[in-house]
Amino acid sequence: MSKTDTAAGTVTAEPVVSREQFAQLRETRAQHPERIAEAYAARQRRPLLTDGRLFIVAADHPARGALGVRGDAMAMADRYDLIERLAEAVSRPGVDGVLGTPDIIDDLALLGVLENKVVVGSMNRGGLKGSAFEMDDRVTAYDIDSIVRDRLDFAKTLLRVNLNDAATERTLEANAKAVSDAAAASLPIMLEPFMSDWKDGRIVNDLSTEAVITSIAIASGLGTSSAYTWLKLPVVDDMERVMASTTLPTLLLGGDPSGAPEETYGRWESALALPGVRGLVVGRTLVYPPDGDVAGAVDTAAALVHGTAAN
Template structure:
C-alpha cells in the first residue's frame, strides 16, 4: 500500500462514511470547488489522467492489480496535486467527487471522462459507449471539460458508433464553450480478435486528422496523443492543441520524459496528460515524478509557488 503524506486512514474512512450518511455532499463538493481559468499565461497544461480503472484497467507494469486499491490511488493523486504546477485531474465521477470532498480539487481543473464502456480486453472493446459522464452532465456539474477515447480500427462496426457518439458530444460541449479532449488512437485486431494498439506513426497521423474533424465545431477541441519518434509530423496534422499521454512507462521512464521534452517544443503541443507514468512510477517517487513533469510543462518551482 502506498503511504501518502497527505491522505490519512482517518480521512479515507471519513470519505466512506460520507457516502453512507451524506451522499449528496459528493456532488456538491465537486460543483462548489474553487474554480480557475482553463489555462494560465503560458498556455500550458499538466493534467493527471486517473480514468483507467473505470474501464477495468488495473494493471501497471508486471503487477496486474497495482491500481485496485482506491485508498492507494487517492493517496497518490492527493500527493501529486500538492504540486501547485499540476493543473488538474481527468477521471470518472467517483474519483472526481472523492478528490473534491477531500479538498484536493480547489483551484484545479476537473475533466470528466466519458466513454468507458469499452472495457479493457472485452470482445466489444472498440464499441466504446458512454458509461461515465455524458455531455449534459459535464455541463450541469460544472466540469472544465470532457474527454473521449476514440480508437480507430477499420473492421469493427463499433468504431462507427463510437465516432458518431464522440462527434455529437463534441458539438454539445463546444456549444457550451467547454473543452473537449479527444484521444484518437489507431488499433488493429489480433488473430484472436482482440484490439491491440497500432504503433504506426502513419496510422496515428491519420487518426489525429479524423479526430480533428469530429463535431460541428472544433473551437474547444484538444487532442491527447502519444509522443512518437517524429512528433512534429503527427502534430502537423492538426492545429488543435495537443496534450501528450505517457502510458505505462515502467523502467523506460527516462525515454518517456525525453520524448515529452522533445515534443513540447512543437507550437501546438501544449502540455501533458499522463496517468500511470506519474502515479505509479517504477523508480521515482510520486512527488518526484510530478516535479519532473511539471518542470517540463511550466518550469521549475519559484519561491512564490512554494509558499
C-alpha cells in the first residue's frame, strides 16, 4: 500500500501492519487467546501447488536463537519490525506462503496475513545456535498433531548430521518420527539436511557437492514412508549431480545472506531450471535485504520461481 503526499508530490509506503494493528495484536493475545484458534478455523486455504512451483518466505530462525543478519547480531530482535517485514513479503504477488514457529504463525494468523497462503510449521528448534547441545535438535515447536490441529499445510524439520557428535542419533530419531507421523496424516513435510561438524566451538555445515548428496541419501531413508517427504537444499556447486541423487520434490534454501544479491539470484535461477526443483524457501536474504527494499527483493525472487517452466 502507498499514500501520496499531494503537497510534496511524493509517494511513501504505508506499512502492511500498522502500529495500531500491532498494539491490538498484543491486546488480543492478552485478553482473547481463543481468537488464535478461531483464526485458524476460519482461514481460507489453497492447493499446495497451482503452477507446479512454490515460493515460501521463512522466519523460523529466532526460535533457535539465531537473530543475526549480516553484521547485525540482533537484526531480528524487534518483533514489530520482523512481523511488518514478513507481512509485506507474504503480501507480494507470487509469494505462495510462509514458514515459521507457532509464535510467528499465530501473530500472522491474527493479523489475517495467512489467507489463501501455504503455511509451513517449523518443528525442531531445540538445537540452539552456539549451545553445547546444538546437535541434539529436538522437536520443541510444532509437532505433526498441532500442525493438523491448526489446519496448516506443510511441516518442516532441520536435519544436521554430525558423525562426531552422539546427539545426532536423537536428531535422526526425531526427524524419522516426524516423517512417519506426517505420512500417516497425509501431510507434506520438508527436511533440510546437512552434513555438519564442530569447528572452533561452533557447528559448520559442509556445503560440498558430495556432502549434500550424502545428506540427501540419509534424509530420504527416514521414516516409515517417503510418500509425503520433500527436501529443502542449499544451492551448491554442481547442482546437476545433487538433483540427480533424488526423486523427492525439492525446494532451494536461500541460505545466509552474503555476497552480491545479483550473484545469489543468478545461482537460484540456474538451479530452479533443474528437474525436480519446485521452488524457493528464503528468509533473511529477502526479509532483510541490503538496501532495505523488501518488496523489490521478494518480487525479484518470485519472478525467478514462477517465471520458470514447472518440471
